[in-house]
Amino acid sequence: MAYEAVIGLEVHAQLLTESKIFCGCSAVFGGEPNTHTCPVCTGMPGSLPVLNRKAVEFAIKMALATNCEIAPHSLFARKNYFYPDLPKGYQISQYELPLATKGYVEIPTADGGKKRVRITRIHMEEDAGKLFHDEDGPFSYVDFNRTGVPLLEIVSEPDLRTPKEAADYLRVLRAILQYLEICDGNMEEGSLRCDANVSVRPMGAQTLGIRAEVKNMNSFRHVERALAYEIERQNKVLEQGDEVVQETRLWDPQKGITDSMRGKEEAHDYRYFPDPDLVPLAISPKWIEEVRKGLPELPLERKDRFVQQYHIPEYDAGIITSSKALADYYEECVRLFPEPKQVSNWIMGDLLRLLKEDDREVEDCPLAPQQLAEMLGLIKDGIISGKIAKAVFEEMYKSGKGARDVVQEQGLVQITDEDALSAIVEEVLTAHSQEVDAYKKGKEKLFGFFVGQVMKATQGKANPRLVNEILQKKLR
């Protein structure tokens, strides 16, 4: 039987506020352990939380950018459970009345279209602390610096069908968060986190299968790999006539498998109730409009602008603007070398290919826009050919050197000296007198062969236009 997967994602985004959500401690990543802490975030008796206005504003921004309805009233609730990273014995979150509901984003489909992924809800909550474990000793260590850092939890409907769609959805969310400048989107450092609810069902079925929750996927690649593994695992379970167990499973990137947390999981009974220490949040239409006015250009708007302003294909514009960092990179290159189509060709081709091979994000691109612009200048001035440029590009990417330096060091300057080239052409033709005869008898497609031989003799450094001219003259 053919099965289809049904995936929903729960995404947690750390907000880039200066201070924590309910107290004035620094919300910045890192610091000596337990130095960004105070009685409020460590849950000392008698301390009272006060909501950070900026965190609410950021949440409203995200809600607007994802087409959500913003609740006029929302409430903070206590989610009760015991774990050493949670000093109060509860996490302040939102439950019955979340800040925003019923939104959607669009993800690109393989056929060039769009697919709408519905967002169930977006709510605000506080992050928990961080745990370190002894390698072999009997202890764990708790650092509460992260406790109380504001988070948005963004919950999707089970609209995703493949690991690729899940990763694409996550990319779209990250792009929006980064464009809004409310989250840095760093999955490795954990400022963007993702859990997935996965189930499979017979193709075409309407009811949902039993789901497993997959955690611990801290890069886009891991999300795709973990989901692919989990779907395959569930398919096998069903094919054997067994039932999927509803449970939490951890992705193990080393082994490439998801594994049951068996028993380590707490009962999912959080006994939510409204937090009496926090008054309800009432978001007025006026506040929403104020925030709306301050919204920056979002990915789709920027894409449309790129098509209009730079006359690049919609497809290219879509890919380049799908990451704020990449779009910024592109615009910086175009500013330095104002031939937008050329720039987009190199970014879409060689740059993205090299980044993908290295499994790197644009943020960590070793090649600065200045280097790419400098190289494009060299092509334009006829100093290097487009073909040589590819080698220059890779060398710059690898070594971080400037275009001119690479060209000089490796002697890649294009041969544009007509006499020098003529001599080389002459040698090639002498060496291939049979082909020359055949050509002269009408086998004209050998022309390309001669060009190729000259290029080979010059290690690709001959100016192609000049080679053509000389060959045509000599073969007449």
Added chain:
Amino acid sequence: MKIEIGEVEYVGRLARLKLSEEEKELFTVQLNAILDYMEKLNELDTSAVEPTFHVVSHRNTVREDEMRKSYPQEASLENAPDKAKGCFRVPKII
């Protein structure tokens, strides 16, 4: 009886409370009395009453996003039953 002793034990477990057999009996009776009282309140027609989100009528008590001085590490760890490496130390939980 709305709740049985088993539910008292379950709630006790969730709250990490160690309850004696006498206490379990006692709390079962007491919790049922509370639920009975709620039942009584439910007899009132509240269809025309706005839900009470909070007992005080304030809304939006917020602060600006300004960083304030945190406690020094020693102060944060002062009441910790066990500490090391600048952290609260707990039995291994992995």
